[in-house]
Amino acid sequence: MAATPWEGELPAALKQRFGDQISECSTYLGQNFAVVKAEAVIPILEFLKLEADFDYLVDITAVDYPNRTERFELFYILYSFARNERVRIKTAIADGYKPGTATAVHSVANWLEREVFDMFGVQFAGHPDMRRILMPEEWEGFPLRKDYSIIKQDDRWVKENLGIESGQ
Amino acid sequence: MPETTFLDSTELVLNMGPQHPSTHGVLRVILKLDGEKVMGTECVIGYLHRGVEKIGENRTYLQFAPYVDRMDYVAAVSNGLGYCLAVEKLLNIEAPPRAQVTRVILTELNRVASHLLWLGTHALDIGAITPVFYTFREREEVLKIFENYCGARLTTHAFRIGGLQYELYDGFEEQVKAFCDMFLPKVDEYEELLTNNRIWVNRLKGVGILNADECKEFGVTGPVLRAAGVSWDLRKAQPYSGYEQYDFEIPTAQNGDTYDRYGVRMREMRQSVRIIRQAVDKIPAGPIGKTPKVIKPPVGEAYVSIEAPKGELGYFIVSDNSTQPYRVRVRPPSFINLQALDRMVRGGLVADVVAIIGTIDIVLGEVDR
Numbered sequence: 001m002a003a004t005p006w007e008g009e010l011p012a013a014l015k016q017r018f019g020d021q022i023s024e025c026s027t028y029l030g031q032n033f034a035v036v037k038a039e040a041v042i043p044i045l046e047f048l049k050l051e052a053d054f055d056y057l058v059d060i061t062a063v064d065y066p067n068r069t070e071r072f073e074l075f076y077i078l079y080s081f082a083r084n085e086r087v088r089i090k091t092a093i094a095d096g097y098k099p100g101t102a103t104a105v106h107s108v109a110n111w112l113e114r115e116v117f118d119m120f121g122v123q124f125a126g127h128p129d130m131r132r133i134l135m136p137e138e139w140e141g142f143p144l145r146k147d148y149s150i151i152k153q154d155d156r157w158v159k160e161n162l163g164i165e166s167g168q
Numbered sequence: 169m170p171e172t173t174f175l176d177s178t179e180l181v182l183n184m185g186p187q188h189p190s191t192h193g194v195l196r197v198i199l200k201l202d203g204e205k206v207m208g209t210e211c212v213i214g215y216l217h218r219g220v221e222k223i224g225e226n227r228t229y230l231q232f233a234p235y236v237d238r239m240d241y242v243a244a245v246s247n248g249l250g251y252c253l254a255v256e257k258l259l260n261i262e263a264p265p266r267a268q269v270t271r272v273i274l275t276e277l278n279r280v281a282s283h284l285l286w287l288g289t290h291a292l293d294i295g296a297i298t299p300v301f302y303t304f305r306e307r308e309e310v311l312k313i314f315e316n317y318c319g320a321r322l323t324t325h326a327f328r329i330g331g332l333q334y335e336l337y338d339g340f341e342e343q344v345k346a347f348c349d350m351f352l353p354k355v356d357e358y359e360e361l362l363t364n365n366r367i368w369v370n371r372l373k374g375v376g377i378l379n380a381d382e383c384k385e386f387g388v389t390g391p392v393l394r395a396a397g398v399s400w401d402l403r404k405a406q407p408y409s410g411y412e413q414y415d416f417e418i419p420t421a422q423n424g425d426t427y428d429r430y431g432v433r434m435r436e437m438r439q440s441v442r443i444i445r446q447a448v449d450k451i452p453a454g455p456i457g458k459t460p461k462v463i464k465p466p467v468g469e470a471y472v473s474i475e476a477p478k479g480e481l482g483y484f485i486v487s488d489n490s491t492q493p494y495r496v497r498v499r500p501p502s503f504i505n506l507q508a509l510d511r512m513v514r515g516g517l518v519a520d521v522v523a524i525i526g527t528i529d530i531v532l533g534e535v536d537r
Contacts, residue, residue: 003468028468029257055384058473061497063486075484077471077499081384081398084405088471108387111507119221134214134536143222144495150219150226 003028010052010087017047033088038074041091042100045076049105053082057106060113062120064146071095072122076102098125119144136161178202182518186215190293190522193532197509197521204517209510213503216536224496229255229329229463232496237323239498240534242285245278245314246476248327253408254472254483255329258465267331267457268410273344273447274317274326275409276440280351281310282477282529283433283440287358290430290526294371299361306354309347316343331457344448348441355437362430372427376512376524379424386508390479390501392528395432396424402475414443426527433529464489471499478502478529498537502530 003026011025014034021040026033036044048054058077065071070092078087093099101124102109113124114133121142123130131137140154158164185196194215200207220239224232236251237244249271256262263271284307288300311321316337318326327333362368378388380396393400401418403411419435421428465487473482479501486495505528512524 029260029470031470057387058480059471059482059484059497059499061484063495075469075497077482077484081400086471106387107385108504108507111503132214134217136214143219144225150222 006032006034013052014044014047018044031086031088033090035090035092038091038093038097038099041074041076041089042102042105044089045078045102045105048078048087052080054078054080054087056081057102057108057112058086060102060109060116062116062122062144064120064144066146068092069094072120074099074116074122093122095121098123100125101127103127118142121145179207184521186212191525192289192530193535195506195525195530195532195535197525199518199521201518204519206513206516206518206521209513209521211506211509213506213532214536216532218537220537221496221498224493226492228491229465229493230459232493233329234323234325236498237325238533239500239537240282240476240478240481240502240531241322242531243278243282243477244323245274245326246282246474246481248325249275249409250472250474250476250481250483252327252329253474254470254485255463255465257470257472258468258485258487259329259460259463261330261460263331263409263457264455265410265452266454267327269447269451270332270336270456271327271409272411272414273444273451274314274324276444276447277310277313277344277347279440279477280437281307283437284310286433286477286526286529287430290523290529291362291368293522293526294368296362296365296368299358302354302358302361306351309350313340313343313347316340328457328459329463330459331455333459335456336451341448341451344444348445348448352438352441355434359434363434369427371520371523372430372527373425374423375426375516375520376527377423377425378508378512382508382511383424386511387504388479388508390475390477390505390529391429391432391436392424392479392505392508394418395421395428397422402473402480408472408474411443414446416443426523429527462491464491473499476501478531478534479505500534500537502528502532502534503537506530506535 006025006027015022021037024035056079058079061075063073072093074091076089113127116122118132118135139157180201182199182201185191186194196212198210236247240247284303288303291299314324315321318324380398383393383396399418399420416439419432421432467489469486471484473480481501482499484497485493488494513521
């Protein structure tokens with residue numbers, strides 16, 4: 001089963017408003033998503049919140065594709081209480097690109113973006129508190145990147161803080 | 169008299185945790201205090217981080233299933249259900265009816281067990297020592313059913329992708345029915361102890377208010393959202409596993425304070441029993457489902473979420489048509505609800521922080537993953 005075009009009022013409104021910043025509106029397994037340019041994400045989140053009632057940002061996450069030039073895919077999952085409907089916004093960014101923060105639109109983005117930074121090293125521009133959240137602050141490396149092996153660790157940190165040669 | 173004494177100093181930074189009995193695990197909260205008033209907080213988390221999402225990328229779909237039980241370990245059955253549903257969605261298959269009804273019964277029993285653990289520890293935090301003995305007594309009965317069914321009490325791994333691993337044991341229906349009959353009067357007993365207890369009411373009423381708009385802004389779901397007056401439950405809004413066949417209500421309250429969240433969870437336990445009773449009467453005959461020999465979902469991604477005891481528990485899985493998920497993302501309700509702690513305690517008293525941490529109902533295994 002392949003993705004089919006997502007038709008209806010909402011994708012039409014999005015395309016009319018944001019034009020070629022939206023490259024694809026599709027449905028896969030009954031779930032709607034839009035692929036957009038990275039700089040359009042925050043305006044789209046704002047538009048969806050204010051004009052289409054998507055007032056609940058469910059999750060922000062990333063996926064790493066190390067062989068692509070635009071290495072990371074960012075996902076924003078939205079839900080609307082009024083419509084009982086979910087939408088995913090998907091964008092691709094290169095390593096080092098700093099996407100804008102969604103904290104001004106949805107407060108929940110604060111910790112979610114910190115976790116994406118912690119795990120993937122994607123910095124969000126304008127984030128009020130861009131620090132690691134789950135890993136120790138001095139830890140080096142970003143564990144959910146594909147080139148970070150599952151048994152890899154920050155040896156220096158382990159030695160300094162745990163007093164052992166290796167945690168493995 | 170010196171012009172300034174230490175009494176004039178305005179702010180005190182107090183460290184709470186990570187080893188603290190009422191933070192429900194290894195949560196560290198840094199409190200900024202002005203006298204007894206909380207000016208701000210910062211949560212330090214990650215002490216229990218085990219890299220569950222990374223492990224998921226390095227295991228096959230089947231191998232990863234037991235790991236998800238270790239996130240919210242007091243509601244392992246819900247974790248397992250969410251994961252199985254997400255993989256089934258990617259495979260575009262559905263569990264047979266007999267498996268679905270069994271899943272509903274076990275998941276609702278787990279919701280009761282999770283709420284009982286919350287009630288006991290929350291009351292203990294606030295100083296009521298008695299309820300924890302009662303709630304653990306009843307929770308034990310639920311765990312016995314799990315043990316009889318799959319051999320494990322906490323990290324059950326009760327379900328498999330595509331259905332169930334085990335057929336129901338002889339006497340399952342009777343044991344579940346007996347539990348339901350025994351349990352409802354016990355809920356009355358807890359309420360007798362607490363609902364109109366003057367100390368309980370004074371400690372909880374008006375404490376840690378989070379209104380509906382703030383809940384939506386912070387992505388807070390579950391009983392916390394419902395106590396703020398939003399009648400939203402994924403079992404009704406986007407039913408899964410056949411929840412649309414059951415007759416039950418979504419308990420809500422209006423004030424969004426700690427007392428309302430207590431009331432909502434108490435009524436949720438009664439509703440769970442209502443669902444279990446309906447389900448256990450109509451377990452259909454038939455197959456319990458078969459796990460596909462090779463699980464290789466087509467390339468694509470899916471987000472599936474369920475109403476876990478603590479809120480919306482979601483799994484976002486990206487498949488690259490191999491036997492291992494390319495990426496597993498868990499949307500943990502505890503982690504996201506905990507972010508609203510600062511908003512709830514700000515301006516309140518330091519003694520209320522403990523009550524508010526308890527009322528969010530977090531499990532650090534799920535916060536840190």
